[in-house]
Amino acid sequence: MEFQYSEEQRAVRDMMKSFAAREILPQAEHVDRSQEFPYENWKKLGELGVINMNLPQEAGGSGADMLTQCIAIEEVAYADSSYVPTFAAQQSSCRHILRYAREPQRSQWIEKFVKPICRGDAWGATALTEPNSSSSDAGSMLTTAVRQGDEWVINGNKMYSTAAGLKNTLFVIVWAIIDKETRASRMFLVPSHTPGMVLGRKLEKLGLRGAETREIFFEDCRVPLENILDNEKSAEISPVGDTQFHSRLFHASNALGLQRFCLEEALRFAKDRKTWGVPLSERQLIQGWLAEMSTDIEISTLLRDRAAWRYDRGELGVAEAAMVKYVCAENALKSANYATDIFGGMGYLEGVPVVRRLRDAKGLTIILGGVTLFKWIIAKEMGC
Numbered sequence: 001m002e003f004q005y006s007e008e009q010r011a012v013r014d015m016m017k018s019f020a021a022r023e024i025l026p027q028a029e030h031v032d033r034s035q036e037f038p039y040e041n042w043k044k045l046g047e048l049g050v051i052n053m054n055l056p057q058e059a060g061g062s063g064a065d066m067l068t069q070c071i072a073i074e075e076v077a078y079a080d081s082s083y084v085p086t087f088a089a090q091q092s093s094c095r096h097i098l099r100y101a102r103e104p105q106r107s108q109w110i111e112k113f114v115k116p117i118c119r120g121d122a123w124g125a126t127a128l129t130e131p132n133s134s135s136s137d138a139g140s141m142l143t144t145a146v147r148q149g150d151e152w153v154i155n156g157n158k159m160y161s162t163a164a165g166l167k168n169t170l171f172v173i174v175w176a177i178i179d180k181e182t183r184a185s186r187m188f189l190v191p192s193h194t195p196g197m198v199l200g201r202k203l204e205k206l207g208l209r210g211a212e213t214r215e216i217f218f219e220d221c222r223v224p225l226e227n228i229l230d231n232e233k234s235a236e237i238s239p240v241g242d243t244q245f246h247s248r249l250f251h252a253s254n255a256l257g258l259q260r261f262c263l264e265e266a267l268r269f270a271k272d273r274k275t276w277g278v279p280l281s282e283r284q285l286i287q288g289w290l291a292e293m294s295t296d297i298e299i300s301t302l303l304r305d306r307a308a309w310r311y312d313r314g315e316l317g318v319a320e321a322a323m324v325k326y327v328c329a330e331n332a333l334k335s336a337n338y339a340t341d342i343f344g345g346m347g348y349l350e351g352v353p354v355v356r357r358l359r360d361a362k363g364l365t366i367i368l369g370g371v372t373l374f375k376w377i378i379a380k381e382m383g384c
C-alpha cells in the first residue's frame, strides 16, 4: 500500500490550501456570525471544479477519486467547517439520482440538475430526518407517499434539510413510506416550488452556521409517478448502509481539517503565552494535550485515507465507515476542547476562531448520526 498522495492529490491540496487561506478563512467569522450562506465563495468552488469532483465526467464531475475529493474538503474545512454539510448534500442529492433513477429521467436530471450543481450554480437537498423519528430508522418515518392515478401524493414533515432554502435550490430528495404495512420506503425527487412543499424557518444552530438548514412541510404535495427513485437497486437503500458512506467520509474530512486548525492555533498560542514567566508550551501537561492532538490527527488521517481508498474499490464496509465517522468527529471535539482550554479566558470569547471551531465540532458528533449510533452499528457488525 502507498502511504503518499499522488501528484494530482498534492496539486488539489495545494490549490485548495491557498484558496481557503485567501478566500474562506478571512470570511469565516462573518459567515458564522451572520449565519449567511457564502454564495460567492461557493461559485468560486464550482469554478475550481471541486464540487462533486468525484462524480463521473459525463455527470459534470471530474472523475476524481474519493480521496482527492476528501482532500479538497479537508482544506475547505481547515478554514470553515460550515461549508461541508452543503458539500455532503450536493453529493447525496446527485449521487441518489445517478444511482437510483430510471431512464429517461436519469439522463434528463443529470442535465437539468446534476451539472448545474457541479458548476456551483445551483443546489440540491435531501430530506430524510423527521422531528418525531430517528434519521437512522427509515421504517419509523411518518412521511408517506401514496399513489393516486399518475401521481404520488406526499404528506409529512422533515427536519434539518441542508441547502433546501438556498436561492437556486432546484429539488429536494424526500424519503417517504410507500407501504404502511411493510414500512417499505422510497425516495422521491420533488422539484422546488412544487405546490404542497412548504419550507419552514431557517434553523438557528450552535455551529456550522454557514450551512442553511430547514424544516420542510409536505401537504398533499403531488409529483409525477416517474419522480420516484425506484430502479432495481432502490430496495437496498438504508440510512445506515452504503448510501451514506460518502457523507461519512466528507464529515471525517471536515473533522480532520478542523483538528489541524485547532492544533496550529493552540501551538501558536501556547508558544506566545507566558505564565509565571514560562511559555505554556513548556508546561508538560500542556505538551501532553498538544501531543494528543497531533497523534489524533495522524489516527484520523490514516482512517480517513484508507476508508476513502477502499470506497473507490467498493471495499468499504459498514463497520469501517462507522468507525471513521465517529472517531474523526470525537477527535475534532477533543481537539477543539483542548484548544479552547489552552486559550484560557480567550477560549470563551466570540470572535476567537477556536471558539467557533468548538461549536462546529459539536455538530460533527451529531450530523449523520451520533457517536453511540455508530458504536451500535459496529457492534451489530460484530454479531452483537
Ligand SMILES: Cc1cc2nc3c(=O)[nH]c(=O)nc-3n(C[C@H](O)[C@H](O)[C@H](O)COP(=O)(O)OP(=O)(O)OC[C@H]3O[C@@H](n4cnc5c(N)ncnc54)[C@H](O)[C@@H]3O)c2cc1C
Pocket (backbone or CB within 6 Å): 085, 089, 125, 126, 127, 128, 129, 130, 133, 134, 135, 136, 159, 160, 161, 162, 163, 205, 208, 211, 213, 363, 366, 367, 368, 369, 370, 371, 372, 373, 374, 376
Ligand atoms: C447541521 C446539520 C445538518 C443536517 N443536514 C441534514 C440533511 O441535509 N438531511 C437530513 O435528512 N438530515 C440532516 N440532518 C439531520 C442529522 O443527520 C440527524 O440529526 C442525525 O443523524 C441524528 O439523528 P436524529 O436527530 O434523528 O437523532 P436520533 O437518531 O434520534 O438519535 C438521538 C441520539 O440517540 C443515539 N442513538 C440513536 N440510535 C441509536 C442506537 N441504535 N444505539 C445507540 N444510540 C443510538 C444517537 O447517537 C443520538 O445520540 C442534519 C443535522 C445537522 C445538525
